[in-house]
Amino acid sequence: MAPTSGLDIQSQTHSAAIHSTVGIVGAGSIGCFLGAILAQDKSLAVQFFGREALGLELAAYGLSAGFPGGNVSAIAPAFYTSMVSLIECDVILLTVKAISLPHLIPQLKKFIRPDVPVIALQNGIGVDTMLSASLSNPVYRAVVPFNVVKTGPGHFQQTSSGQLLWPQSNQHKLDYLAAIFRHYGSGVQLCADMRAVEYGKLLLNLNNALNALSGLPLKQQLLQHDLRLVLAAAMQEWLQVAKALQVKPQAMTLLPNDWLPWLLRLPTRLFRLLARQMLKIDDAARSSMWDDIQAGRRTEVMYLNGAVVRLGIDTGIATPVNAAIVELVKHLEQGESLKLSPAQLRQQLLQR
Ligand SMILES: NC(=O)c1ccc[n+]([C@@H]2O[C@H](COP(=O)([O-])OP(=O)(O)OC[C@H]3O[C@@H](n4cnc5c(N)ncnc54)[C@H](OP(=O)(O)O)[C@@H]3O)[C@@H](O)[C@H]2O)c1
Structure with missing residues (x-):
């Protein structure tokens, strides 16, 4: 795709090009994908902060990102393994x-x-609170509702549909970045209430842990009635906690959030018919939490199901299913192999 000048973006956004340095802190799937798009704008200098192995890979192969609207690439992106150059950055992702x-x-x-x-841009709850407690900087949330996977040397591919959910703000720099994402073909939706967005994304991310526990690819997992009953119960707990906190989670699917537990509880034959959209997943796809467990890494479970438990305690709502899920994931993180069938998982997670 041909690069465009800051002036073209300016005509779209009614705002001046910002001639700024953008720091991408955590050059991985999401960071490289978004950074590759931002790097198309001539008025921005994009700096990536990450691990040495990836820095070497990008130096050798360049960086590219693919999404439903197209493909973009950047040759020899600026890549740092030390954080010192953060001092040059005018906005940080x-x-x-x-x-x-x-x-x-x-x-x-x-x-x-x-x-x-x-x-x-993390999944989960509590990230902005943690950052604001330590930094005096203005902190914003953005949410990525689609998946990004590294599919080749230096190439990061969007593998499911969705638009970047970006905060509406009075920050000119943020508006400018949103305009660039939009201009180069990756959709953006500006959101006034990022808390509702974050809560809505968590509702879907509650499945990440269950997928890791099941050991099954996502599609097979969703076709197991026992496991859908567990997911429905975990979602129900989160919806109750959100209600107690007076937050209405933004719906991330075509269905209203309250209908999701109902849909999941249907017999598999009906579920297959009504959840065709949900089941449009690659046969081999699994959650990133499953990847983390396989790689012996700690998972984000404490920011996902763990956040439901924490906020459940704060609001006096019982969250036994999410608590049981967290406990089992902690066993997996310790390297234990659970080998529980869907029926056994249902029994362990629902009968407390
Ligand atoms: N990938 C997706 O499809 C997707 C979709 C929606 C939301 N998200 C969310 O987006 C966030 C990022 O996910 P991701 O998939 O992009 O993760 P990722 O691929 O693991 O990228 C993060 C990168 O940051 C590096 N890193 C961590 N600490 C660092 C440090 N101190 N200095 C330099 N580099 C450091 C990591 O290296 P190490 O691994 O060596 O620590 C890793 O390479 C997560 O919260 C995830 O839940 C991801």
Whole structure:
């Protein structure tokens, strides 16, 4: 796709090009995907902060991103393994996993200038609170509702549909970045209430842990009635907690959120018919939490099902299903192999 000048973006957004340095902190699937798109704009200098192995790969192969609207690439992107250059950045996209944040925050504090907006793109709840408690910077949430996978050397591919959910703000820099995402073909939806968005995304992400526990590909897992009953119960708990907190989670599917547990509880024959959209998944796809367990990494479960339990305690809502899910994931993180059938999982997770 041909690069466009800041002036073209300006005519779309009624705002001046920002001639800024964007820091992508956590060059992985999401960071490289979004950074590759931003790097198309000549008025931005995009710097990637990540691990050495990826830096070498991008130096050798360049960086590219693919999405339903097209493909973009960047030759020799600026890549750093040290955070020192963060001092040059005028806006930061934070794209590490939530579990990496506690280690990273002291470095952010040391090197990011205090006026620089920080946009946190993690899944889960509690990330912005943690950042705001340590940084004096303005902190924003953005949510990625689609999947991105590294499919080749330096190539990051969007593998499901959806638009980036971006905060509506009075920050010119944020509006400008949104305009660039939109201009280069990756959709963006501006959202006034990012809390509702974050809560809505969590409703779907509650399945990540269950997928890791089942050991099955996502599609097979969703076709197991026993496991759908567990997911429905976990979702119901979160919807009750959100209600107690007076937050209406934004719906991320065509159905209203309250209907999802009902849909999941249907017999498999009916579920197959009514959930065709939900079942449009690659046969081999699994949750990233399953990948984390296979790689012996800690998972984001404490920011997902764990957040339901924490906020359940705060609001006095019982969350036994999510608590049981967290407990089993913790066993997996310790390297234990559970080998539970769907029926056994249902028994362990629902009968407390
Ligand atoms: N991928 C998706 O499809 C998707 C979709 C929606 C939302 N999300 C959310 O987006 C967030 C990022 O996910 P992701 O899939 O992009 O993760 P990822 O591929 O693991 O990328 C994060 C990268 O940051 C690196 N990193 C962590 N701490 C670092 C540090 N101190 N210095 C330098 N590099 C560091 C990680 O390296 P190490 O692994 O060595 O720590 C990793 O390479 C997560 O919260 C995830 O839940 C992901």
